[in-house]
Amino acid sequence: MEKLFIYNTLTRSKEEFKPINPPFLGMYVCGPTVYSDVHLGNCRTFMSFDLIYRYLIHLGYKVRYVRNVTDAGHLEGDRDEGDDKFAKKAKLMQLEPMEIVQKYTVGFRDIMSLFNNLPPSIEPTATGHIIEQQEMTKQIIKNGLAYEQNGTVYFDVEKFAKSNNYTVLTNRKLEELLENTRELSGQDDKKGRLDFALWIKAKPEHLMKWPSPWGIGFPGWHIECSAMSTKYLGEQFDIHGGGMDLQATHHTNEIAQNIAYCGKSPANYWLHTNMLTVNGQKMSKSLGNSFLPMELFTGSHPLLAKGFSPMAVRFFMMQTHYRSTLDFSNDALMASEKAYNRLMDSYKVLQTLKASDKSSEDVPALERLCYAAMNDDFNTPVLIAHLFDAIRMINSANDKKALLTQSDLELLKNIYQHFVFDVMGLKKEMEKSGKANTALEHVMALVLELRDKAKANKDFATSDEIRNKLNAAHIQVKDSKEGATWSI
RNA sequence: GGUCCUGUGGCCGAGUGGUUAGGCUCAGCUCUGCAAAAGCUGCUACUCCAGUUCGAACCUGGACGGGACCUCCA
Numbered sequence: 001m002e003k004l005f006i007y008n009t010l011t012r013s014k015e016e017f018k019p020i021n022p023p024f025l026g027m028y029v030c031g032p033t034v035y036s037d038v039h040l041g042n043c044r045t046f047m048s049f050d051l052i053y054r055y056l057i058h059l060g061y062k063v064r065y066v067r068n069v070t071d072a073g074h075l076e077g078d079r080d081e082g083d084d085k086f087a088k089k090a091k092l093m094q095l096e097p098m099e100i101v102q103k104y105t106v107g108f109r110d111i112m113s114l115f116n117n118l119p120p121s122i123e124p125t126a127t128g129h130i131i132e133q134q135e136m137t138k139q140i141i142k143n144g145l146a147y148e149q150n151g152t153v154y155f156d157v158e159k160f161a162k163s164n165n166y167t168v169l170t171n172r173k174l175e176e177l178l179e180n181t182r183e184l185s186g187q188d189d190k191k192g193r194l195d196f197a198l199w200i201k202a203k204p205e206h207l208m209k210w211p212s213p214w215g216i217g218f219p220g221w222h223i224e225c226s227a228m229s230t231k232y233l234g235e236q237f238d239i240h241g242g243g244m245d246l247q248a249t250h251h252t253n254e255i256a257q258n259i260a261y262c263g264k265s266p267a268n269y270w271l272h273t274n275m276l277t278v279n280g281q282k283m284s285k286s287l288g289n290s291f292l293p294m295e296l297f298t299g300s301h302p303l304l305a306k307g308f309s310p311m312a313v314r315f316f317m318m319q320t321h322y323r324s325t326l327d328f329s330n331d332a333l334m335a336s337e338k339a340y341n342r343l344m345d346s347y348k349v350l351q352t353l354k355a356s357d358k359s360s361e362d363v364p365a366l367e368r369l370c371y372a373a374m375n376d377d378f379n380t381p382v383l384i385a386h387l388f389d390a391i392r393m394i395n396s397a398n399d400k401k402a403l404l405t406q407s408d409l410e411l412l413k414n415i416y417q418h419f420v421f422d423v424m425g426l427k428k429e430m431e432k433s434g435k436a437n438t439a440l441e442h443v444m445a446l447v448l449e450l451r452d453k454a455k456a457n458k459d460f461a462t463s464d465e466i467r468n469k470l471n472a473a474h475i476q477v478k479d480s481k482e483g484a485t486w487s488i
Numbered sequence: 489g490g491u492c493c494u495g496u497g498g499c500c501g502a503g504u505g506g507u508u509a510g511g512c513u514c515a516g517c518u519c520u521g522c523a524a525a526a527g528c529u530g531c532u533a534c535u536c537c538a539g540u541u542c543g544a545a546c547c548u549g550g551a552c553g554g555g556a557c558c559u560c561c562a
Binding site for chain 2: 029030031032033038039041042043044045046048049170171172173176177221242243244245246247248249250272273274275276277280281282283284285286316319320321324325326327329331332333334335336337338339342345349379381382384385386387388389392395396398399401402455458460463464467468471476477478479480485
């Protein structure tokens with residue numbers, strides 16, 4: 001088997017992938033915060049890691065893929081001012097954080113499923129691992145790299161950096177960070193500017209809080225991933241991933257926490273996916289330029305001329321490498337939708353091809369190129385370019401301009417199955433099935449038979465009228481030597 | 489302000505010292521009663537300036553543009 005090369009943020013270079021304990025493999029990806037709808041930018045990250053997960057499985061690895069759900073955030077409720085009128089609010093009228101968590105978790109899973117993302121092996125929640133986070137915090141304090149001040153526990157970055165490379169992921173200099181980091185409000189108790197919280201004392205208005213050795217509070221911003229990755233994948237595992245925006249802070253602190261806890265850096269390969277942009281700007285909630293997946297499917301977003309199916313969107317994302325920014329526009333989606341349809345149409349044609357004795361195409365070479373593309377840091381744009389060569393072969397054979405043997409046809413079917421369906425996770429949409437469609441098949445056969453009769457009588461006015469009216473009903477008719485075919 | 493990334497044809501996007509991915513759009517041809525589809529052909533691009541080199545979109549330096557991070561963020 002060819003070697004797989006992966007770009008590792010730790011070394012800023014492509015490295016040959018060597019798992020710790022093959023064929024078993026551990027992968028952790030930072031998941032969504034479920035306090036609002038996921039937007040398309042979030043979806044891109046999870047789709048990129050879904051591709052990576054799928055390819056690793058295809059290569060024969062037994063992957064444990066852990067993606068957390070951040071549900072212990074910083075929701076604040078209306079503070080009861082001690083006034084009896086307000087203090088007596090019914091329980092059901094108050095904001096219940098877990099209700100919000102449930103709503104957006106279900107929504108997130110639905111969207112992931114529509115995009116045909118495989119579910120991770122484990123999706124642990126932050127609220128389900130408060131004990132683990134506290135235990136880790138205790139151990140870091142015991143190891144002398146964290147301290148408590150007024151109910152909040154801080155990680156001592158400068159002390160940690162004396163014997164460790166704190167900025168390994170970003171290659172920045174600690175002194176520069178110290179000079180340029182902005183002052184955070186409400187964290188006056190910490191000793192160093194760079195120190196971050198492992199446990200935070202809860203204000204009265206905080207809705208989610210737990211008892212701890214340091215008083216009532218909630219876990220800090222970074223400890224959940226350290227606690228959960230360690231619990232499910234061990235102190236050291238193969239791959240840790242997330243969006244590039246997490247690299248400088250979240251992942252830097254995660255590594256520091258793990259080393260402070262057990263002396264080991266958690267993952268050998270750090271993978272970072274790039275951002276989705278709109279008109280050149282990062283898609284984010286705070287900028288107000290985010291697309292919700294449903295707006296995309298229905299076409300209700302003002303920047304879209306029409307709706308796009310989940311698979312057309314998935315194909316659109318696969319046309320760009322995961323480490324490049326991807327700019328989102330109606331035109332780009334239109335182009336991808338057409339290309340995706342061509343890919344799927346060609347697959348249908350492939351099923352109908354008859355084998356020749358000789359071959360005019362080098363299909364085995366094509367397969368090797370597909371693997372080479374994927375082994376080069378999961379290069380899906382190049383993979384897709386090769387797949388379009390397969391499309392040309394298939395369509396040419398269908399036009400009797402190319403020859404494909406039985407083994408060529410089998411191999412092409414395998415290439416489709418492996419790369420298009422298994423690895424890229426694309427699937428055929430709108431499969432015809434059910435009674436209504438069986439009836440439609442019969443009706444269309446009848447209509448086309450009548451049209452053929454008209455054509456045989458050179459009554460082109462009638463045949464064109466039939467075709468045009470079917471077209472208006474979104475049924476496309478194609479004439480060929482073997483007779484007319486139709487598609488919706 | 490600091491750190492880092494990036495600038496490719498009408499559009500989207502790979503590539504990264506010599507041989508010009510791919511998709512979409514557009515034009516022509518083949519096929520066809522006409523279309524559609526498909527195939528073929530064409531549109532030969534790499535922000536600018538200087539340098540290294542036999543040779544640079546690709547390396548180096550500079551300028552300009554865009555972006556990310558430094559603060560919860562995929």
